[in-house]
Amino acid sequence: MSEIYDLVVIGGGPAGIMSAGIAGSHGARVLLLEKNKDLGKKILITGKGRCNITQAEFDLRKLVETYGKTGKFLFSSFHRFGPREIMDFFENRGVELKTERGGRVFPVSDNARDVVSALKKFLKENKVEIMYGACVSGFEHEDGEIKAVKLGSKKIKTKNLLIATGGLSYPVTGCTGDGFTWAKDLGHSVTEPAPALVPLKIKEPWTKKLQGLTLKNVGLVAKQGKNKITDRQGDMLFTHFGITGPIVLDMSKEVIGADKKGKIELFLNLKPALGREQLDARIQRDFKKYSNKVFKNALGDLLAKKMIPIIIEQSGIDPEKKVNSITKAERLKFLELIQNIKMTVTGNTGYIQAIVTSGGVSLKEIDPKTMRSKIIPNLYFAGEVLDIDGPTGGYNLHVAWSTGFSVGSQFNK
Ligand SMILES: Cc1cc2nc3c(=O)[nH]c(=O)nc-3n(C[C@H](O)[C@H](O)[C@H](O)COP(=O)(O)OP(=O)(O)OC[C@H]3O[C@@H](n4cnc5c(N)ncnc54)[C@H](O)[C@@H]3O)c2cc1C
Numbered sequence: 001m002s003e004i005y006d007l008v009v010i011g012g013g014p015a016g017i018m019s020a021g022i023a024g025s026h027g028a029r030v031l032l033l034e035k036n037k038d039l040g041k042k043i044l045i046t047g048k049g050r051c052n053i054t055q056a057e058f059d060l061r062k063l064v065e066t067y068g069k070t071g072k073f074l075f076s077s078f079h080r081f082g083p084r085e086i087m088d089f090f091e092n093r094g095v096e097l098k099t100e101r102g103g104r105v106f107p108v109s110d111n112a113r114d115v116v117s118a119l120k121k122f123l124k125e126n127k128v129e130i131m132y133g134a135c136v137s138g139f140e141h142e143d144g145e146i147k148a149v150k151l152g153s154k155k156i157k158t159k160n161l162l163i164a165t166g167g168l169s170y171p172v173t174g175c176t177g178d179g180f181t182w183a184k185d186l187g188h189s190v191t192e193p194a195p196a197l198v199p200l201k202i203k204e205p206w207t208k209k210l211q212g213l214t215l216k217n218v219g220l221v222a223k224q225g226k227n228k229i230t231d232r233q234g235d236m237l238f239t240h241f242g243i244t245g246p247i248v249l250d251m252s253k254e255v256i257g258a259d260k261k262g263k264i265e266l267f268l269n270l271k272p273a274l275g276r277e278q279l280d281a282r283i284q285r286d287f288k289k290y291s292n293k294v295f296k297n298a299l300g301d302l303l304a305k306k307m308i309p310i311i312i313e314q315s316g317i318d319p320e321k322k323v324n325s326i327t328k329a330e331r332l333k334f335l336e337l338i339q340n341i342k343m344t345v346t347g348n349t350g351y352i353q354a355i356v357t358s359g360g361v362s363l364k365e366i367d368p369k370t371m372r373s374k375i376i377p378n379l380y381f382a383g384e385v386l387d388i389d390g391p392t393g394g395y396n397l398h399v400a401w402s403t404g405f406s407v408g409s410q411f412n413k
Helices: 016-024 045-050 061-064 068-080 083-091 112-125 176-184 246-260 276-289 307-315 329-340 395-409
Strands: 007-010 031-036 097-100 104-108 131-132 139-141 145-151 154-157 162-164 190-196 201-202 214-224 228-237 242-245 264-267 341-348 358-359 379-381
Touching: 007 016, 007 329, 016 031, 016 395, 045 112, 061 068, 068 395, 083 097, 083 104, 083 395, 097 176, 104 379, 131 307, 145 190, 162 176, 176 358, 190 246, 201 246, 228 246, 228 276, 242 246, 242 341, 246 341, 276 329
Parallel strands: 007 031, 007 162, 031 131, 162 379
Antiparallel strands: 097 104, 139 145, 145 154, 190 358, 201 242, 201 341, 214 228, 214 264, 228 242, 264 341
16 A cells, blocks of 8 residues: 555544545545544534534525625535435434424434544444544654655554644643644644634623523624624523523624724613513503512513513612502513623634534635635635634534535535
């Protein structure tokens, strides 16, 4: 057997695994280098251990729009290996899938281990060699091409190299931004990385009292002074440092981006489905129903139990006041509060808890059809190391599978 690999892949995450297996399936001799002792460390914690493998949006135009400006770059990869193909890939390998609210696709077993097992089997079937605990120390170039990967004193010769080392998020899983450093060393531009899909820290101490409370279908508007930065509607969660959950994570990138220019305030609407008049009618109905009760005991139908003392305190209405003696002005102030609870952002929890990294290897220097570097012809990048990130809902794994597939497909001779 030749001593030269057709492809060396650095990084055994979803992008690296997919590309290695697909290249192997076309007969390429592939070596996968992973710094951890096993594959799947991050996959096992995705989707809270359930792995939201993709997003069931089969209209590719709509799908790419979700990624904003970078969406256009993804069109070709998604066209080749879109949500349908990813779902078929796993179902054909015995991972039965289900689609939940918001198009989120999970294994029926709700167990990310099944995804990792299927991927390991896929690599084995396609004869991909794997080296664990691999510590790449550099590369050997000649005539503008990569010739070998250095691991200490060891040299691994290769015809092609893929960097699929992810970003800087959740460093505990092995992602420490090595790919960004190498990309720069190899002449690529790297868009400044930043944590994205990250929980937000909040100044107001009352939020800590709500630790553990999940709010379903609420609205959140981020403002800088009078300017609206962004808004979302859906679920969120209070924590000991502030807030998290899908709508918070999804707006975090825009909040962080604007944060540098000045204070960001968030306005929580507990009843976004109701207009002002509808909500007033609803409150009046409840006040009529509980007219002989004191204020603090009349809000159980309207608000989550933990939320009641917080809202009462902010409303300035005496909790012991009889509901039938609450004035119209007090009621309207209470209404206003329910749809506009203010929270001040003081920061974010950083890469340690960021689901993804925004920024990365500049897409201008990558061929969108193949993920090949336009600077070094036998170098490829795939997955989160690229300057692409999407919202929650399976969009980020989707990028990893698809861009990885594009690289692997280059070996279909
Ligand atoms: C808690 C959490 C939950 C998530 N849940 C979801 C979800 O449900 N759905 C979704 O779509 N996305 C989710 N994501 C995001 C998604 O997991 C990532 O976007 C995706 O894994 C990126 O794939 P990747 O292969 O590019 O990189 P990674 O998965 O980050 O893999 C990179 C691999 O490279 C290895 N590596 C790094 N440096 C080196 C080196 N120097 N040498 C050798 N190996 C190296 C790492 O150890 C790692 O195994 C989640 C992320 C987190 C942190």
